[in-house]
Amino acid sequence: MSEEIKLLKGNEAIALAAIRCGTDGYFGYPITPQSEILETLMAEMPWETTGMVVLQAESEVAAINMVYGGAGTGKKVMTSSSSPGISLKLEGISYLAGAELPCLIVNVMRGGPGLGTIQPSQADYFQTVKGGGHGDYRLITLAPSSVQEMADFVGLGFDLAFKYSNPAIILADGIVGQMMEKVVLPPFQERKTEAEIREQSTWAAQGKPTHRKPNVITSLELDPAVMEENNIRFQKKYKTIEENEVRYEEFHCEDAEYLLIAFGSSARICQKVVELAREEGIRLGLLRPITLWPFPTKAIAGYAEKVKGMLSVELNAGQMVEDVRLAVNGKVQVEHFGRLGGIVFTPDEILVALKDLIINK
Amino acid sequence: MELNEIIKPENLVYEKPRLMNENPMHYCPGCSHGVIHKLVAEVIADMGLEDKTIGVSPVGCAVFAYNYIDIDWIEAAHGRAPAVATAAKRLNPDKMVFTYQGDGDLAAIGTAETIHAANRGENIVIIFVNNAIYGMTGGQMAPTTLEGMPTSTTPYGRSIALNGHPLKIGELLAQLEGTCLVTRQSVHTAAAVKKAKKMLRLAFENAMAKKGTSIVEFVSTCSSGWKTTPDKANKWMVENMFPFYPLGDLKNKIETT
Numbered sequence: 217m218s219e220e221i222k223l224l225k226g227n228e229a230i231a232l233a234a235i236r237c238g239t240d241g242y243f244g245y246p247i248t249p250q251s252e253i254l255e256t257l258m259a260e261m262p263w264e265t266t267g268m269v270v271l272q273a274e275s276e277v278a279a280i281n282m283v284y285g286g287a288g289t290g291k292k293v294m295t296s297s298s299s300p301g302i303s304l305k306l307e308g309i310s311y312l313a314g315a316e317l318p319c320l321i322v323n324v325m326r327g328g329p330g331l332g333t334i335q336p337s338q339a340d341y342f343q344t345v346k347g348g349g350h351g352d353y354r355l356i357t358l359a360p361s362s363v364q365e366m367a368d369f370v371g372l373g374f375d376l377a378f379k380y381s382n383p384a385i386i387l388a389d390g391i392v393g394q395m396m397e398k399v400v401l402p403p404f405q406e407r408k409t410e411a412e413i414r415e416q417s418t419w420a421a422q423g424k425p426t427h428r429k430p431n432v433i434t435s436l437e438l439d440p441a442v443m444e445e446n447n448i449r450f451q452k453k454y455k456t457i458e459e460n461e462v463r464y465e466e467f468h469c470e471d472a473e474y475l476l477i478a479f480g481s482s483a484r485i486c487q488k489v490v491e492l493a494r495e496e497g498i499r500l501g502l503l504r505p506i507t508l509w510p511f512p513t514k515a516i517a518g519y520a521e522k523v524k525g526m527l528s529v530e531l532n533a534g535q536m537v538e539d540v541r542l543a544v545n546g547k548v549q550v551e552h553f554g555r556l557g558g559i560v561f562t563p564d565e566i567l568v569a570l571k572d573l574i575i576n577k
Numbered sequence: 578m579e580l581n582e583i584i585k586p587e588n589l590v591y592e593k594p595r596l597m598n599e600n601p602m603h604y605c606p607g608c609s610h611g612v613i614h615k616l617v618a619e620v621i622a623d624m625g626l627e628d629k630t631i632g633v634s635p636v637g638c639a640v641f642a643y644n645y646i647d648i649d650w651i652e653a654a655h656g657r658a659p660a661v662a663t664a665a666k667r668l669n670p671d672k673m674v675f676t677y678q679g680d681g682d683l684a685a686i687g688t689a690e691t692i693h694a695a696n697r698g699e700n701i702v703i704i705f706v707n708n709a710i711y712g713m714t715g716g717q718m719a720p721t722t723l724e725g726m727p728t729s730t731t732p733y734g735r736s737i738a739l740n741g742h743p744l745k746i747g748e749l750l751a752q753l754e755g756t757c758l759v760t761r762q763s764v765h766t767a768a769a770v771k772k773a774k775k776m777l778r779l780a781f782e783n784a785m786a787k788k789g790t791s792i793v794e795f796v797s798t799c800s801s802g803w804k805t806t807p808d809k810a811n812k813w814m815v816e817n818m819f820p821f822y823p824l825g826d827l828k829n830k831i832e833t834t
Contacts, residue, residue, distance in 0.1 A: 241668050269667045274693035278660040281653065281690070285661030288651040289631065291668045311654050410669075421649035421665070423629040423672055432643045434652035 219400050226366040226392045229399050230296065230322060231256035233370040234268070238405040239320075240291035241269040243282035245301060248334040249390040250324035253296045266407055276301040280308030280321075287317035288433035290413040290420025292374055296322035298390075299340050300331060302348075309383060310349030314435025316450075318377035320370065321355070321385040324393035327558035335558025336390030338480060341535035344387050345509040352447055354454045356384040356461065357508040359479040363397035365506075371402050380457055381419075387508060389531065391481035391560065463506035464515055468494070472501030474574060475519055477540050478529040479505050481560075486529050488563040489570070498575070508536070513543040520547035525574035529566055530554045549574060594618035596627060596647050603641060605712075607807020609797030610639055612764040613706060616774045617677070618646045620781050630673040631665050633658045635687075637679035638712040656687025659694035662701045666784075673785055675702035681711045684720040684746040691746070698755030698789040702780045705747070705792055708799040709818065716802035720744040723821055728802070743821065747794045751828035757789035759827040763796045763819075765811045776826075783831060796822050 224232070231253045234242060244254045254272060262268035269286075273279035279295045286293035297305060302323045312319055323344065327337035342348075344357050356376045358369045366388060373384040414422055421431045437443040465483075468490050469475065478486040483504040493500035503519070505512050519526070526548060528537035537552035544550055553569035555561045582588070596618040604610045621630050627648060634642040636655035643650035653661040658676035666674040683691050683705050694701065710728055711717040717730040721743050725734040735743070751759040758780055762773035773795065780791035796818050800810035 241664060243664060269664075271663070271667065273660070274689055277657065278663075278690050278693065281657035281660035282664035284653070284657070285633070285651060285664035286668045288661070289665050289669055289672075291664075293664065293668070307654055308657070315652075421631050421651050422669070423627070423631060424647065424649045425628050430643065430647050431649045432652065433650065434643065436640065436652055 221398050221400055223396055224363055224399050225252055225394060225396050226360070226363045226388060227252035227324065227394070228256045229363050229367040229401070230370055230386070231260065232401055233367040234294060235260060235262045235266055236402050236404050237371045237374060238266070238292060238407045239268050239294060239374070240407055241271070241282075241286045241293040243271050243273050243279040243286070243293065243295050245273050245276045245279050245297065247298045247301045249326055249336070249393050250296050250298045250322065253322065268407070276304035277308065280305035283319050283321075284308055284312055284315070284317065287312065287319040288315070288421050290417035290422060292408065294320035294322065296324065298324050298326045299328050299337070302340060302343065306349035309355070310351055310353060311435050312383045313349070313353035313355065314351060315433050316381040317383065317433065318374070318381055319383050320373045320377060321383060323385060323387050325387065325389040327556070333558040334390070336481065336560060337531050337558060338389055338482060339532040339535070340387065341508065341530070341532060344385060345511070353450065354382070354457070354509055356380065356382060356457060357387050358384065359387050359506060359508050360392055361480050361483045361504065362392065363395065363399045366392060367399050367401055376461060380453055382453065382457070387480070389481050458510040461507060462510045462512050462515070464512040465504040465506060467502040467504065469501035469503060469519070471499050472519070472522070473499040473524050474501070474570065475523045475526045476500065476502045476529055476566075476570070477505070477516065477526055477536065478502065479508060479536065482529050482531055485561060485563055486566065489566045492563055492567050493570070500570070505536070511539050511543070513539070516540055516543040517545070520544040523548060525549040525551070527570050527574055528552045529561070531560065532556065595622045597645060598647050600644050602645060604638065605801040607798060607800040607810055608638070609708065609764050609795060610706065612770060613704070613795050613797070614642065614645055616764070616770070616777050617704065619774065620778045621648060621673070623778065624781060626673045626781070626785070629671065630675070631669070633662045633665065633674070633676040635676070635678040635682040637682045639677050639679060639706065640713070642677050656682050656685070657690055658682065658687065659690040659699070659701070659703060663694050663697070663699045666699055666701050670700070670787070673781060675704060675781070675784070677704045678706070679712070680705070680707045680709065680719040680721040684744050688746070692750070692753070695750050695790045695792065696753045696755045700784050700787040701790060702784050703790065703792045704777075705794040706797050707794055707822065708797040708802065709743070710799050710802040712799045712802045716804070720746070723817060745822070747792065747822070747827050750792050755790050756792060756828060757783050757830040758791040759794070760792070760829065761794045761796060761822060761824050761827060763814070763824055765798070765814060779831065788831060796824065
């Protein structure tokens with residue numbers, strides 16, 4: 217059978233991939249620039265085909281708590297939103313992490329703070345990888361830079377979420393959400409049956425058979441000694457994820473004198489910068505973190521003594537640059553270049569910034 | 578009557594519900610939660626729904642409901658139980674899903690989730706324990722606190738000018754097309770307990786038959802929060818709560834159709 221290639225927006229790709237990945241439920245609330253996810257799902261009516269439930273919630277808060285309820289019964293459930301809406305969901309995200317529930321969250325970022333703008337941004341990096349909600353928790357964070365990755369990361373996100381019993385998040389932005397590209401959608405996968413859920417997710421609240429103890433989904437533990445134990449268990453899990461799930465992509469890094477570090481849409485623009493620089497004889501490479509948590513610390517550290525400088529290129533005021541600096545530990549100069557408030561940089565201005573901040577400094 | 582005669586099965590007037598476990602309850606003496614828990618456990622066992630039931634516990638005194646009734650539970654964030662239950666039921670349409678919430682959880686921080694779940698007619702039961710006060714946090718004003726009623730955050734009594742009116746959320750929910758049963762009960766006498774159990778069972782039957790949202794409100798006491806004795810709390814409830822929150826069905830589509 218030949219591959220089925222479609223021309224889709226990133227947001228549409230996420231919706232169609234969700235139906236194909238055996239997702240049991242989607243709960244969301246409209247917000248620009250990601251409303252096409254809910255709209256596409258409603259138009260596709262997957263409840264008629266795969267049995268997937270799609271519900272427009274009364275708020276972002278309700279939507280994430282629907283995810284909590286569905287995930288608590290062992291179902292494969294997801295939500296999506298954009299920056300201000302994700303802020304509203306953070307309480308629920310902390311509960312999901314605290315109760316160790318697998319689920320998928322999508323953030324198609326826009327400029328902030330506050331109501332901000334509907335134009336693209338990457339200013340929710342801190343919010344996503346450093347916490348955001350209360351307590352010591354981590355989200356497995358995937359940063360797509362193409363419509364193909366928007367589609368692929370739905371299945372990958374769910375797989376990682378279930379593998380580690382932890383929420384996963386796709387941290388996209390308005391560019392990758394709205395742009396259209398060719399995409400190959402994943403093959404159809406059956407939704408799990410109740411018997412499979414009971415067998416594979418023995419913790420799920422599915423109704424208590426006489427022979428087993430009640431399953432209780434909760435993040436509450438009033439005994440601080442036990443609560444500390446729980447936290448130690450979480451930290452061990454996070455360490456395992458950091459050891460096993462780092463993903464990144466390298467572009468012309470092998471002979472690089474200078475390195476750009478960029479994720480998502482910024483990385484797409486930075487590919488062009490690498491080409492322009494090399495035309496001028498500057499040996500420039502690009503390292504694109506695909507997982508923002510776990511962060512490719514070791515890979516970046518490996519270049520600390522090989523290159524003369526690194527530029528972290530982000531659509532924000534300098535967030536990921538802190539993790540890059542932690543990775544190289546002062547061994548090489550690391551600078552940041554960004555545009556703010558929904559403005560997207562051009563390849564030329566990034567190249568100028570590289571020269572001004574690092575090469576000619 | 579001899580003891581051996583009294584304990585014969587035909588003379589049995591009370592037994593501990595099968596689904597209630599041996600954990601000592603954290604509820605205060607005289608609190609209504611214990612009796613309401615017992616009714617929930619009995620209805621689930623009577624209907625044979627133990628292996629199909631998912632309870633959603635709130636934040637508030639009943640946060641630990643899962644410690645006492647041996648069924649599967651999901652403990653929700655404050656006020657979000659109806660949203661949690663919405664998804665649990667929609668994704669598992671043949672299960673019995675109920676929430677168990679206090680007045681602060683259901684009628685203050687969770688008002689939006691409550692109204693929208695009920696308006697969508699989710700096939701769930703919402704058990705609403707209304708004792709007009711925040712028990713867990715030490716007796717602060719609730720949305721249902723009566724005018725003039727002293728609490729730790731209304732030390733001179735609830736003032737309408739300062740705090741607004743007590744919220745009759747049961748009456749509000751009865752207006753919504755999605756609700757099939759909104760009934761207000763109490764558990765302060767044996768007769769009231771019997772009536773309440775009947776209505777709770779009807780609510781559970783509605784949810785299993787997918788007839789819409791059923792809400793069973795229990796006007797309840799909180800002798801600790803009210804700073805009184807259990808006996809006086811019951812009297813105070815009858816004299817002050819019942820006139821403002823009268824018992825009975827606020828809506829019962831099932832009986833009338």
